[in-house]
């Protein structure tokens with residue numbers, strides 16, 4: 074393990090800002106900004122962008138994403154959002170009347186709406202597993218997985234408070250019953266090691282703009298081999314066999330490209346967004362997810378300890394993701410809490426009944442002091 078130095082300078086975060094909201098929208102590292110700027114210039118000088126670039130840059134980013142999830146580049150498709158990826162999964166998994174699709178209580182809607190739609194179409198039931206009062210959520214999920222479950226669709230940790238599931242155990246149960254597992258790892262990948270060889274998801278999706286430190290309107294999906302001959306959401310030209318031959322595009326072809334490329338969104342070769350995401354993935358691969366997690370765990374452990382001393386409720390460390398933490402109050406939180414904090418230059422999210430705190434590599438010890446100073450001033454924590 075390497076102790077990473079703070080990257081605050083490279084993110085240009087002003088001294089008066091305490092940004093603890095990566096789970097909302099990450100700020101941008103200088104390298105990502107530069108890559109975006111160069112990308113923008115390509116359209117300024119279109120003669121520098123060749124037809125070959127439409128393919129080579131997409132393939133490079135597939136390889137980078139694949140190495141992050143320990144998968145193969147052929148399994149990676151480039152999509153604009155998580156909802157697009159999950160929509161693709163829902164389009165390619167079967168479910169019949171009276172079966173169940175399992176999700177978590179208050180799961181992020183992009184991993185719920187496509188399943189609601191599928192369940193509605195076939196007469197299946199969307200089954201939300203409640204957060205258990207006692208014991209762990211993983212055990213409660215495993216108990217609900219039985220032969221009448223068609224699909225298990227989960228995150229790695231809950232988006233509101235970082236409650237962490239044991240996906241290894243959940244995946245083992247899915248494999249035992251041959252039930253496809255669909256993962257939205259948007260709130261974890263970039264910090265937490267996720268290995269598709271171990272978890273064996275049918276589809277795994279992650280948006281680029283949070284913990285992957287990339288741009289908005291871009292996400293990546295890894296698709297397991299049995300699903301790579303599936304039906305895409307749209308029928309665009311670049312996903313056709315032979316599409317690299319621009320002079321032959323009107324020799325219309327029925328055959329889609331092999332592997333997960335067939336699920337790519339139209340105009341996937343985005344000159345600005347792909348280089349930004351590539352630069353961001355390079356940073357993460359270079360820092361190492363284990364090292365990032367270690368650094369963020371030291372922040373969230375301290376936040377948890379100070380919150381608990383101040384009378385807030387934090388979930389048990391064994392269920393806590395390293396990077397994302399929900400602080401709950403036994404009293405109702407003031408409805409103006411997020412705006413009171415932002416007026417002091419402190420940025421967190423309030424999600425449901427939790428103050429969601431999400432630090433990253435640009436945070437420093439004084440950010441935590443400022444947060445607790447303000448929470449104390451606002452009487453949310455006791456001194």
Ligand SMILES: Cc1ncc(COP(=O)(O)O)c(C=O)c1O
Pocket residue numbers: 096097153154155156157181183228232257259260280292
């Ligand atoms: C768990 C999770 N998944 C996905 C998203 C974004 O979804 P989409 O790309 O469909 O907008 C978010 C955004 O907050 C999220 O928290």
